[in-house]
Each structure stands twice: as structure tokens, then as C-alpha cells.
Amino acid sequence: MTGFYYLKQQAEKPLQLAEPKLLSIQKGQFSNSILRQLEQQKLVKNTLGLKVILKLMPELAKVKAGTYELLPGMNGIDVFRLIASGKEKQFAITLIEGLRWRDWREQLVKNPHITLSENFDENIARLIHDLPGNSLEGWLLPDTYHFVAGTTAFTVVKRAYQAMQGELQTLWQARQHNLPYISAYEALIMASIIEKETARADERERIAGVFVNRLRLNMRLQTDPTVIYGIGDMFDGDIRRKDLRTATPYNTYVIRGLTPTPIAMPSRLAIFAALNPLPTEELYFVSKGDGSHHFSDTLQEHNRAVREYQLNRKSVNK
Template structure:
């Protein structure tokens, strides 16, 4: 009788010690708890995947897990999701994460200056995301997001977004849309007086052009000032990014004279004023530049070749800058800074 009284606690302690013992992990691992999963099914799956160790250790870990579940009631409230384990984690680590619903977070960065088409391609390639927009036309997507008459370009805020497995791409786009709407509304309320556009959407269009023209933060306000000066004087914007956007998939990396003569709604060498829609996804700083441009008398700018621009007040100055920076291009010439590595 004494042996039983002593032996049961000792056995229980011995079994429970395997809950604390690190799992045999050489690298990170992900344990998936699908909808409708049972506690025994979870443990069986981990055993099959080799996460519980050799057969003897696996048996003891499973017994220990059942003891934990009996005391906590975990088997009745398994939170669906993915749970990440790293070397050194124990089975107890996993069970406590499941008990708290501490599911693994994935992330995706929607990049400033990308187009909606590029964003869709990125989202379609993401693992763990439910692809509800696959096969939908752009208009159908915007209708599901509550803006049935809007072109999608420009309406989604560049940012890093976190999501869990099973999140839909539509939900992620909705978050980006709501964020961009808040940014645009707040910026519009703080806008300068006498801007050459009278609605927030026009500011969004301008912001997208600014975004594509420069990635140098200090230049955004000045470039906005140039474009606004041109609009106020009735001058055409004559900006290459709008031409490129209008070319669509025909753009092969070069703009030819014939492209500048082609009549498209986005060819600002041919049309007056702003194009009909944004041409990319502008970030917050470009939106602020569009509504609060830097004071300047400049009417022109040209890429120096190092990512920055040379600004000019007169056509003569601009033509000299063009000869200096663009007619004698070096092999390392670029109009935008190289991306950070």
C-alpha cells in the first residue's frame, strides 16, 4: 500500500517532467491546429511528424499532455491556428500557447510605389492566405470592398501587415483600404489653401505621381511644388511615370518618342491636368506632400542619375540640366535610388 501511495506521485512527476523536456527540434517548426481538430489528433499528428521524440519519449509526452489537459480542460478549447516552436521549446510551451490562443503571425509588406496589379501578384503568392480575389476583375474586388465605382489604384496604404493562416486576401486589402482612407482624410483636413484641385481624390492622384517620381524623402515636397506650379499656370505635367502607366504591359523599360505622342488618358505630355486615376500606391509622406507642397518657384526637374533631381525655375536652366545629366548618361545612371539591401 505504501508503495502505491509513494509510487503514484513519483510516476506522475516522472511523466510530467517530459512536458518540460525540450522537444527534439533542430530548427523552427509549425504545429497546425485545424478547425475541428481533437486533442488526441493533435498529439498523434505531432508523433507522426517526429516532434515528440522516439516512441518511448513520445508515449511519456502524450501521457503528460493528457494530465495537463485533465487539469486545465484544454482539450475542450483548442484555438484554431498555427503555433511556432523553436529549438529549446517543450511540449508544455506549445500547450500553453494553444491555451492562450497565441497563434503564429505572418507578415507581408505592401510596397510604396507598387501598382495594384503588382500587389495582387504578391498576395497570390503568399502561403497561408485564403485567395478569395483569385479570378475576380478589379471592379468586382472594389465592389466587395464597398467602392464599386472606384478604380483600385492608389486606394491601399503601403505598410507591413500581419495576418494569421486562413486570413483572406480580401480582408487584408480591406485593412489597407481603410488605412489609406484615414490617411487621406486626415491629410485633406490639414491641406494648404488654394491648391489646384478641390477634392481628396485629386490629391491622391497627385500623391501617386510624386511617389513614382522620387524615393528621396526630402524631395517629395519640392516635386509636389513643381507640379502644382505647373497646374496653376496651365502647363502640362509632362511626367514619364504617367506615360509608363498608360502603356501598361507594353512598357519594356524604354519610353520612345512614339510613346510620348500616343494619346492615352495617362499621357501627361498630351493631356492637360491630372490623369484620371492614381498610377501607384502612394505612402503617407507623398500624400502629405500633395496637400502641403514645399514653397518653390521651380517649374522643372530632371534626374541627376544618383536618385536625386536637379530643379530649375526656367526652361533655359532646365535644358542645361538635361544636357548635363541625361544626354551623357553613365552606365550607373538611375532615376531613383537603389533599394535598400
């Protein structure tokens, strides 16, 4: 019995671990291989005690493939209990509102724990085939998504897409009456423009009210973010007068109505604002330069605000 207690004490010794560490178990890997892995990574000095424990507790040897997080204070028995449970390390990726699909794609591709499968682009093409605008722009809900190592990028995209589908339909059903949208997709487009116009929660519904008023009067929206989106990679950080006059499908200084697709991924709050605009007579707003806007009912008042807030600024605002 003295020998057994000695081996048990060896198995219960804390791992030589000063900070959390990931341990990846491959499919088809057995306990003996994992013991060697722990030894090679210098997490345990002697595996004999663990071998005995695994013989006495065979349920701990029924390991499951995956990536697990080892924590300081754990011992070898804890490790096998963890990998037998299948409770893999949960990673997270935050997809931020206001970014474009191309930005999100890059974020997914660069994540070290997400796998980009060879058929990723084919799966994306199939997903958007029947979508309005034939684009994923706007269709993915900004949020934090949790996943295990090796999850494919398309799996994350599909989850974000399904989340947006559910959110958009819920908010569409609860929308104000008599809005100038013929579909939930048009509301999504409007939400993306609102998202790019302001990050202030207290302004979203008010900006929505201005845009809705302009749509009803068949006025051009004249919003800078749509110009920037239409310029694409050519945008250098400044909007010039010639940019406002250059015709693109997205330039709302030139086209009437909404852009053909969203221009970014809108948040829940932006979608809510698009579907619940503030009742207002206002038709104009201009940036004050501090993140907030000055709102005006008339062009005369708006022009005064432009002179006050935009004097000597390079960017030309509406």
C-alpha cells in the same frame, strides 16, 4: 508518486526541435489527435505523460483552431498551453509604396499564408464600384500588415483600403490653402505621381511645388511615369520620343491636368507632399542620374540642365 513524477518529467521534456516550426490545429480537432500529431511529427517520443497532465489540467485540453509557432526549448505542456490560449502565429506582409494594384494583387496571391477566396474579384468589384476612377489604384495604404494563417486576401485589401481612407482624410483636412485640387482624390493622384518621380524624402515637397505651379499655369505635367503607366505591358524599359507623342489617357505630355486615376500606391509622405508643396517659382526638373534632380525656374535653364545631365542618354526627360 514515483510513477507520477516520472510521467511529469516525460511531459516536461523539451520538444525535439532545433528551429521554429508551425503547428496547424484544425477546427474540431481534440487533444488526443494533437498528441498523435506531435508523435507523428517526431516532436515528442512518448505522449503518456502528456495524457496524464491533460487529465489533471483539463483547461489545457480546450484547444483552439489556428496555426501556432513552436519554438526550441518548449515542452509538450507549453504546446497545449499555447494552443489553448489561441495566440496564433502572426505573419506579416509588406505592401510597398510605388507599386501598382496588379503588383500588390500578385504579392497577396503568392503569399502561402493568405487565402484567395473564390469571390475575391467580386468583392473587389463591389469595393471599387463607387470609387472615383472605378479602380483600386492608389487607394491602398503602403504598410506592413499582420495576419494569422488563412486570412483572406480581401481582408488584407480592406484593411489597407480603410487605412488609406483614414490617412487621406486626415492629411486632406490639414492641407495648405488654395491648392489646385477639387477633391482629396486629385491629391491622391498627384501623390502617386510624386511617389514615382522620386524616392528622396528631401525632394518630395519640392517636386510637388513644381507640379502645383504647372497645374496653376495650365501647363502639361510632362512626367515620364505617367507615360510608362499608360503604355502598360508594352513598356520595355525605355521611353522613346514616339511614346511621348502617343496619346493615352495617362500621357501627361499629351493631356493637360492630372491623370484619370493614380498610377501607383502612394506613401503617407507622398500624400503629405502633394498637400503641402514647397513654395517655389520652379517649373522644371530633370534627373541627374543619381536619384536626385536639378530644378529650374525657366525653360532656358532647364534645357541647359537636360544637356548637362541627359546627354547621350536614351530616355527623353522633361
